[in-house]
Structures are given as structure tokens and as C-alpha cells.
Amino acid sequence: MTVRSTLQRIEQFFFYRESDRWVSVLRIGLGLQVICLCLALRKDWTYLLSTGGRALISRDLTEAALNAESPFIPRLGWLIEVGNQFSVPEFITLWFTWIVLMLAGCLLLVGLFSRIAAILAWFLYLCVVRSVGYFSYGVDNLTIIGLFYLMIAPLGDRMSLDSILWHRASNRDLLPFFRRILQIHLCLIYFFGGVSKLAGIGWWNGTSLWRALTVPPFQFVKPELLVRWKMFLPAAGLAICALELFYPIFIWLRPTRTFWLVSICTMHLMIGLTMGMFLFAFIMIVLNLAAFAAFESFTRRLRARPVGALLQY
Amino acid sequence: MSQARRPKRYRCLIGFALAHLLLILTVCLRDTFATFALATTIFPTALKPFWNRADAAASFVLGEDLQLRNPARNVATFYLNAAGIEAGYGFFAPNVPSNYKLVFELHYADNRTEYELPSVADAATAFRLESLLDRVADVGYEPMRQIMFQMLTYPVWQRHPDAISVRAVLGYVIWPSAEQFQRGEKETLEPVYAYDFDLRPSVPAMTRP
Numbered sequence: 230m231t232v233r234s235t236l237q238r239i240e241q242f243f244f245y246r247e248s249d250r251w252v253s254v255l256r257i258g259l260g261l262q263v264i265c266l267c268l269a270l271r272k273d274w275t276y277l278l279s280t281g282g283r284a285l286i287s288r289d290l291t292e293a294a295l296n297a298e299s300p301f302i303p304r305l306g307w308l309i310e311v312g313n314q315f316s317v318p319e320f321i322t323l324w325f326t327w328i329v330l331m332l333a334g335c336l337l338l339v340g341l342f343s344r345i346a347a348i349l350a351w352f353l354y355l356c357v358v359r360s361v362g363y364f365s366y367g368v369d370n371l372t373i374i375g376l377f378y379l380m381i382a383p384l385g386d387r388m389s390l391d392s393i394l395w396h397r398a399s400n401r402d403l404l405p406f407f408r409r410i411l412q413i414h415l416c417l418i419y420f421f422g423g424v425s426k427l428a429g430i431g432w433w434n435g436t437s438l439w440r441a442l443t444v445p446p447f448q449f450v451k452p453e454l455l456v457r458w459k460m461f462l463p464a465a466g467l468a469i470c471a472l473e474l475f476y477p478i479f480i481w482l483r484p485t486r487t488f489w490l491v492s493i494c495t496m497h498l499m500i501g502l503t504m505g506m507f508l509f510a511f512i513m514i515v516l517n518l519a520a521f522a523a524f525e526s527f528t529r530r531l532r533a534r535p536v537g538a539l540l541q542y
Numbered sequence: 543m544s545q546a547r548r549p550k551r552y553r554c555l556i557g558f559a560l561a562h563l564l565l566i567l568t569v570c571l572r573d574t575f576a577t578f579a580l581a582t583t584i585f586p587t588a589l590k591p592f593w594n595r596a597d598a599a600a601s602f603v604l605g606e607d608l609q610l611r612n613p614a615r616n617v618a619t620f621y622l623n624a625a626g627i628e629a630g631y632g633f634f635a636p637n638v639p640s641n642y643k644l645v646f647e648l649h650y651a652d653n654r655t656e657y658e659l660p661s662v663a664d665a666a667t668a669f670r671l672e673s674l675l676d677r678v679a680d681v682g683y684e685p686m687r688q689i690m691f692q693m694l695t696y697p698v699w700q701r702h703p704d705a706i707s708v709r710a711v712l713g714y715v716i717w718p719s720a721e722q723f724q725r726g727e728k729e730t731l732e733p734v735y736a737y738d739f740d741l742r743p744s745v746p747a748m749t750r751p
């Protein structure tokens with residue numbers, strides 16, 4: 230195989246005919262995610278992000294630790310500094326940031342001024358997550374990943390108000406390119422998640438699953454109930470590892486794609502319901518659907534045979 | 543765009559995609575190797591030096607060995623953070639650990655003792671509090687940990703201004719296995735760090751591990 234033909238194959242892999250439905254799913258999903266994150270953090274917003282005695286862990290400390298990594302990582306301190314230039318107190322700037330982030334989430338949801346909303350949501354959420362530092366967990370990074378792809382993806386999908394009001398259309402050339410990056414990124418996430426889990430004995434003997442479901446604050450299932458099903462824990466733990474480890478193979482094969490996608494989304498749904506990690510479950514389902522759901526074939530089937538299409542899917 | 547210019551643009555985009563995905567791969571490898579090097583895994587312990595070397599190699603590729611002022615390091619760090627790809631994805635891996643618990647022991651002038659847990663207003667923030675406690679326990683630099691304990695104790699003192707001293711105890715909760723739970727065993731708290739804070743105005747704030 231020559232270099233030229235390899236390049237052509239890579240080009241064909243990244244550039245093909247693709248619908249803009251995946252952008253709609255990503256945009257609406259991330260809009261909802263940003264809104265839900267804002268609402269979830271509302272009561273503790275200043276408690277987590279202030280400086281001095283008003284905060285649980287002062288933002289000064291988190292941002293000082295951030296400086297040790299790089300002084301160029303975006304942070305809320307930059308916005309507070311700008312506010313200070315205009316004699317705006319920290320408290321007001323923090324709440325202004327919350328309002329703008331919430332507004333960006335709402336605009337993403339309806340698809341109005343999508344590009345500006347995506348950039349704003351990405352930048353503000355990135356600042357919040359980096360400044361909240363010690364309090365951040367998986368959901369934050371996955372939301373930033375989603376917002377980063379949304380910000381650079383061709384927006385103006387058919388379901389957005391931008392398209393309906395101003396007839397702005399997505400750049401169709403770039404639609405498949407960004408979807409491919411998201412697809413490969415998800416494959417890497419699951420593969421390394423699966424490999425790391427399989428290296429721990431806890432996922433082979435069911436201990437990890439038992440702990441994940443019973444240790445506070447994930448204690449959504451009563452241990453008394455779960456202990457009755459303990460013989461199934463090792464198998465369930467290994468099934469989760471297998472689902473993640475083989476995701477990069479079976480999600481690409483046409484006959485197994487739907488099964489694997491439904492299984493992984495069900496796994497995340499169960500994580501949400503049994504561990505209370507609703508936002509984590511939601512972002513993972515959104516990313517999976519945006520990356521691998523076959524919207525066109527589903528819509529075609531739905532038009533032809535509404536009930537049959539749902540059953541087949 | 544003209545047909546002639548299109549392939550050139552495509553190749554630039556493919557170059558960006560490959561660089562981006564290569565960065566994700568390197569970060570994933572670094573974190574996986576670090577996990578294997580630090581945690582108890584099914585691999586033989588003799589492999590630990592190998593995992594350490596592999597982790598160091600991946601960190602080198604990411605420019606983490608460069609000086610803080612080095613532009614290449616700053617560009618890489620900025621991009622990794624901006625794209626949300628600066629950390630790997632070993633959630634709950636290799637094993638789900640037991641969690642940490644922070645307990646405040648409040649002492650009053652009349653010899654009363656009260657206990658309090660750190661609180662947040664929303665259930666969603668409870669997951670964040672859990673992350674914080676994991677990280678506080680991991681802080682290796684003693685003065686930094688002391689400052690964090692001070693910060694965590696301050697709001698408790700504000701709520702109980704008549705307390706004369708507070709002891710903050712961070713403990714590792716050893717959770718029973720399914721079999722132990724069936725036998726009626728409960729979780730136990732293994733203290734890891736404890737700091738005393740004297741809150742009397744005449745005594746300067748004192749801490750000790």
C-alpha cells in the first residue's frame with residue numbers, strides 16, 4: 230500500500246456523507262447538561278468558588294495550585310480581576326458568571342446564536358471547573374470535552390433556531406470529520422477504562438461493584454437488598470469491564486453496533502439510577518448517542534413502520 | 543472552496559485530528575501506567591519499576607519534565623486543559639476504594655463535646671465533597687494539608703462561635719465486604735490525619751497533625 234493510497238483511505242474515513250443530527254443531539258444534550266449543572270451548583274455556588282472565609286476551600290488556594298501547572302490555564306480569577314477593574318465585587322462577578330453560563334445553556338438548548346453560546350459555555354465552564362479544582366470529578370471533564378467538540382463543530386443544524394430563523398446551515402464537509410474524532414475519543418475512554426478496571430482484582434470478584442453501589446455517597450441501593458444478589462456481582466463486574474474493553478471493536482461493526490450502544494447507554498442509565506450520578510450518566514449517554522447513533526436509518530424506519538422501528542432499534 | 547484547495551485543507555484537518563488523538567492516547571497511557579505503578583493490581587509487583595518508567599516516558603512526551611516557563615509546556619498544558627483531556631479515564635479503577643470521612647469534634651468551655659460533619663446544600667455537591675476528601679488525603683505536602691484543614695474547619699467554627707477548640711479528623715472508612723455485611727459487620731473509621739485548632743481569642747491559632 231502506498232503512502233498516497235493510505236492518505237486517501239484516511240481521508241475517506243474522515244470525510245463522507247453525514248447528517249447533522251449528531252450535532253443536534255450534542256448541542257441539545259450539552260445545553261441541558263449545562264443548565265442542570267448550573268442548577269445543581271446554585272445553592273453552593275459561592276461556597277465553592279469564593280475566596281477567603283466564605284468558601285469551603287478558598288479559590289485562592291486552588292488557583293495557586295493551578296499556577297504550579299501553568300499560569301495560562303483559564304480560571305475564574307481572571308474574570309474576578311476584570312470585575313475588580315470596574316469595582317465589581319467578587320460576589321457579583323461570581324453570580325454574573327452563573328447567569329451567563331445558564332443563559333449559554335438555554336441558548337444551546339434552542340440553538341440560538343449557537344456558536345457564541347458554545348464558546349461562552351465552554352470558556353465559563355472551563356474556568357469554573359479549573360477554579361473549583363479539588364471539588365471536580367469525572368462529569369466536569371466529560372462536559373468540557375463535549376463543549377470543546379461542540380465549539381469547534383459545524384453548528385447550524387436543521388433543528389436549531391439559527392437554521393430556522395436565518396437559514397444558517399452546517400458546513401456539511403466538516404460534519405463527519407468532527408464526529409469521527411468524537412467516536413475515536415469515546416473508544417479511547419472506554420478502552421482505557423476497561424483495561425484499568427480489569428487490572429484490579431475487585432472487578433473480578435465483585436468487590437468493586439459492591440463498593441460502588443453501597444459506599445456513601447453512592448448509597449442509592451440498600452445494601453440489604455444488594456447482598457441477596459451478591460453471587461451475580463462478579464459476573465456483573467466482568468460484564469462492565471468487557472463492555473468497556475471491547476467497545477472500540479464492537480461499536481464499529483455494523484451487526485453489533487446497536488446492541489453495544491444500547492448496552493453502554495443502559496449501563497450509564499443504571500449508574501445514574503443506582504449511584505445517583507445522574508449528570509455523569511446523562512453526559513455519557515449524550516456523547517454516545519452523538520457519536521454512534523444511526524439517526525437517519527432510525528428516522529427512515531420510523532416513517533415506514535413506527536412500531537417495528539422502535540422494536541428493531 | 544475550490545476542488546483543488548479542498549484536499550490540502552482536509553490534510554491539515556487530518557493532521558489536527560491525529561495530533562489531538564495522539565495527545566489523548568498519551569494522557570490515557572500515562573494515567574494507566576501511573577495507576578498500575580501505584581495501586582494494587584493483578585500484575586506482579588516486579589513490574590512496578592516498568593510501569594514507573596512507562597509513566598515517566600508518557601509524561602516526558604507531554605512535556606511535563608520541561609520547566610514551568612517553557613512555552614512548549616505551557617502550550618501543551620493549555621491545550622490539554624482547554625480540551626478537557628488532561629486526565630485519563632480510569633474511573634473506579636483499578637478498584638473502587640473505600641471512602642474518606644471528615645469529622646469535626648467541637649469542644650466547649652463547659653466540657654461539652656459535639657460532633658459535626660462537613661455539609662453542602664445540594665446532594666449533587668456531595669459527590670464533589672467526596673472528591674475533595676480524597677484529594678486532601680492525597681496531599682503529600684504537610685503545610686498545604688494543614689491549610690486545607692484550617693479552611694475546612696473555619697465554616698464550622700463560624701457556625702459554633704462559642705466552641706473553644708475543634709479537632710478535625712480525616713478517617714478512612716473501611717467498608718465491609720458483602721460477606722462481612724451479611725455477618726452483621728459495620729463500617730469502621732481508621733483515622734488518617736487529625737488537627738487541633740484552638741479557637742480562644744487569647745491563644746494564637748494552633749494546629750498540630
